[in-house]
Amino acid sequence: MASRMVDGKVLVDDPARGSQLYSRGYFGNPLSGGGVELDLVEATYLMEMGKLDVLKGGRRLRMEDLLRAGHTLNPNFEIRYLVYRDLRQRGYVVKPGIPPLDFRVFPRGTGPDKGPTKYWVLAISERSVFDIEELESYIADVANVRKQLIVAVVDEESDITFYRVSKASPRGDLKEDGGDSPTEALFMKDRAIILDPEKASGLYGLGFYGRMLGDKLQLSLLETVYLAKRGLLVVRRAQTGRRIGLATLLKDAKAVQPDLEMRLKVYEDLKGRGVIVKTGFKYGSHFRGYEGDPEEHHAKYLIHALPEGFRGMWPEISRAVRLAHGVRKEILLGRLGPRVEYIRLQRIRP
Amino acid sequence: MASRMVDGKVLVDDPARGSQLYSRGYFGNPLSGGGVELDLVEATYLMEMGKLDVLKGGRRLRMEDLLRAGHTLNPNFEIRYLVYRDLRQRGYVVKPGIPPLDFRVFPRGTGPDKGPTKYWVLAISERSVFDIEELESYIADVANVRKQLIVAVVDEESDITFYRVSKASPRGDLKEDGGDSPTEALFMKDRAIILDPEKASGLYGLGFYGRMLGDKLQLSLLETVYLAKRGLLVVRRAQTGRRIGLATLLKDAKAVQPDLEMRLKVYEDLKGRGVIVKTGFKYGSHFRGYEGDPEEHHAKYLIHALPEGFRGMWPEISRAVRLAHGVRKEILLGRLGPRVEYIRLQRIRP
Numbered sequence: 001m002a003s004r005m006v007d008g009k010v011l012v013d014d015p016a017r018g019s020q021l022y023s024r025g026y027f028g029n030p031l032s033g034g035g036v037e038l039d040l041v042e043a044t045y046l047m048e049m050g051k052l053d054v055l056k057g058g059r060r061l062r063m064e065d066l067l068r069a070g071h072t073l074n075p076n077f078e079i080r081y082l083v084y085r086d087l088r089q090r091g092y093v094v095k096p097g098i099p100p101l102d103f104r105v106f107p108r109g110t111g112p113d114k115g116p117t118k119y120w121v122l123a124i125s126e127r128s129v130f131d132i133e134e135l136e137s138y139i140a141d142v143a144n145v146r147k148q149l150i151v152a153v154v155d156e157e158s159d160i161t162f163y164r165v166s167k168a169s170p171r172g173d174l175k176e177d178g179g180d181s182p183t184e185a186l187f188m189k190d191r192a193i194i195l196d197p198e199k200a201s202g203l204y205g206l207g208f209y210g211r212m213l214g215d216k217l218q219l220s221l222l223e224t225v226y227l228a229k230r231g232l233l234v235v236r237r238a239q240t241g242r243r244i245g246l247a248t249l250l251k252d253a254k255a256v257q258p259d260l261e262m263r264l265k266v267y268e269d270l271k272g273r274g275v276i277v278k279t280g281f282k283y284g285s286h287f288r289g290y291e292g293d294p295e296e297h298h299a300k301y302l303i304h305a306l307p308e309g310f311r312g313m314w315p316e317i318s319r320a321v322r323l324a325h326g327v328r329k330e331i332l333l334g335r336l337g338p339r340v341e342y343i344r345l346q347r348i349r350p
Numbered sequence: 351m352a353s354r355m356v357d358g359k360v361l362v363d364d365p366a367r368g369s370q371l372y373s374r375g376y377f378g379n380p381l382s383g384g385g386v387e388l389d390l391v392e393a394t395y396l397m398e399m400g401k402l403d404v405l406k407g408g409r410r411l412r413m414e415d416l417l418r419a420g421h422t423l424n425p426n427f428e429i430r431y432l433v434y435r436d437l438r439q440r441g442y443v444v445k446p447g448i449p450p451l452d453f454r455v456f457p458r459g460t461g462p463d464k465g466p467t468k469y470w471v472l473a474i475s476e477r478s479v480f481d482i483e484e485l486e487s488y489i490a491d492v493a494n495v496r497k498q499l500i501v502a503v504v505d506e507e508s509d510i511t512f513y514r515v516s517k518a519s520p521r522g523d524l525k526e527d528g529g530d531s532p533t534e535a536l537f538m539k540d541r542a543i544i545l546d547p548e549k550a551s552g553l554y555g556l557g558f559y560g561r562m563l564g565d566k567l568q569l570s571l572l573e574t575v576y577l578a579k580r581g582l583l584v585v586r587r588a589q590t591g592r593r594i595g596l597a598t599l600l601k602d603a604k605a606v607q608p609d610l611e612m613r614l615k616v617y618e619d620l621k622g623r624g625v626i627v628k629t630g631f632k633y634g635s636h637f638r639g640y641e642g643d644p645e646e647h648h649a650k651y652l653i654h655a656l657p658e659g660f661r662g663m664w665p666e667i668s669r670a671v672r673l674a675h676g677v678r679k680e681i682l683l684g685r686l687g688p689r690v691e692y693i694r695l696q697r698i699r700p
Contacts, residue, residue: 282668
């Protein structure tokens with residue numbers, strides 16, 4: 001006795017067949033009469049594996065019919081199917097999720113009668129919008145029920161990249177002592193230089209600011225603004241030697257770096273957490289973050305600042321994670337808001 | 351007898367001192383009277399190294415004065431100075447370049463009396479605009495005199511990344527035979543699937559199109575459009591089973607992927623060169639390119655398609671090169687125009 005398609009579900013009425021499907025892989029939801037009700041994704045998978053025949057109005061359906069029915073029900077069906085298929089073939093028991101999440105996945109080797117699910121999976125196309133607010137709401141929902149959020153991104157050629165996404169709270173060991181009398185700095189377009197050797201090494205020692213060039217210290221634009229705001233710098237214009245006030249400095253700096261204020265907020269937040277922050281330019285991100293002395297430690301984090309309500313595309317995010325992964329660093333997204341929130345993205349192989 | 355600053359140059363009149371500076375590191379341009387004329391970058395470097403005193407109007411100048419004078423002459427002075435200093439400290443003989451290029455550099459261990467320069471260097475800030483047309487004109491100018499173009503990008507904390515930039519002409523071994531009767535494909539939003547097992551493996555065998563999923567073939571959006579244009583596909587809409595004409599397919603595809611036409615032009619050009627092209631999503635670029643069978647070779651290239659007259663920022667470019675470098679691939683920029691031109695960017699350690 002074959003199964004039949006009803007209202008976008010596939011019913012396996014035969015109790016023997018139903019209990020076989022459920023016991024051999026936890027496919028479908030058991031029905032009171034002994035059969036199971038399969039989600040279309042499950043039915044498509046079982047048909048592809050040659051384990052299921054489906055009838056509709058007496059006609060035997062082909063795989064094409066299930067794909068079409070699925071696609072009509074949900075334009076994202078193909079993406080969901082690819083992720084479901086991949087996880088099943090890796091040996092996981094996968095059950096439909098609570099929308100908007102696509103799947104609930106049990107730890108490998110377990111199933112519904114052996115304990116709870118571990119991963120909740122969102123299946124998306126690489127062409128999906130990356131919406132930071134939406135993602136944060138998923139993180140919160142999934143964390144509330146003590147699961148891990150996994151985002152499965154399906155690329156153009158149906159390869160899948162899995163990301164574990166969670167909240168983060170970076171910390172470092174830096175405690176700044178002193179920083180008493182302000183230091184004179186010469187401002188040159190997009191950086192500043194401290195020429196007094198003693199002041200230079202003092203400021204470097206205070207919080208690993210800038211970079212020593214011989215016995216002089218070169219400060220980045222951001223460091224210059226930050227230290228001026230803290231009253232630790234007297235900034236003079238290179239051409240005239242005239243002192244630049246904070247408001248003018250900020251205006252000049254923003255002309256060179258339009259997103260300076262966004263970066264500054266994340267920079268300040270990280271400093272408040274004791275993290276030592278340097279530019280992430282070479283890694284294609286805004287900052288790298290050290291837990292301790294950058295001359296003795298490798299950077300642990302790469303941090304990218306994002307504005308509140310950021311919306312972008314997944315390929316940008318994928319690129320950032322890939323880079324961080326390649327240099328064994330964690331990528332954090334620092335999202336602006338009433339306070340800066342950090343999101344960790346880890347590429348995993350399930 | 352000290353040197354003196356005149357019109358943004360520093361004159362070392364004393365013949366003994368001048369010939370010493372020139373013979374010990376080829377600093378400055380020899381003057382007919384026996385002295386040398388130093389560029390401000392050279393003079394600043396010599397002063398920082400404690401090898402030069404400069405007078406102006408009888409007053410002995412400090413390093414700050416030279417930095418100021420340089421900055422007034424050229425807002426990019428600091429960037430130029432950092433690159434000059436770095437190359438000198440690595441042991442290269444560096445001479446001022448012919449504008450807009452900043453420096454001419456001799457092979458290590460040689461100088462003006464031992465043969466020609468090898469590298470022509472452009473010194474820029476990471477905040478500079480990346481202008482593809484400008485860069486291509488530099489490549490052409492430098493190639494004309496048989497030199498190598500090096501772009502030195504100075505980041506926020508004065509670290510320098512060096513890129514060798516040149517034209518490229520990617521090639522591959524693929525020759526497609528056959529591809530006779532069109533194959534039926536089911537179109538699902540951003541990809542298509544070929545369900546007939548024989549047709550599926552035939553199309554994969556023809557040019558490594560798509561990805562086998564069991565005995566079915568999954569085609570990317572771009573592959574679907576490309577093969578339909580070549581008359582090798584009959585595309586049907588998943589929901590209705592109705593045939594989609596080429597114009598409608600293109601319209602639908604562009605709705606999903608707005609830059610589809612740009613990518614398609616580079617894809618077609620690469621196909622014409624025998625390169626096997628797959629998506630570069632996981633590497634954050636548009637394509638990866640193989641010289642031969644992707645199951646037996648690693649991808650040699652990562653290729654990024656750019657529109658004619660593209661202007662972007664250096665951090666984006668830096669990110670792409672870093673990624674390609676990390677996975678030991680060459681990054682090529684494929685710039686649209688009357689024909690597609692390829693630019694190779696290699697990160698080097700001088």
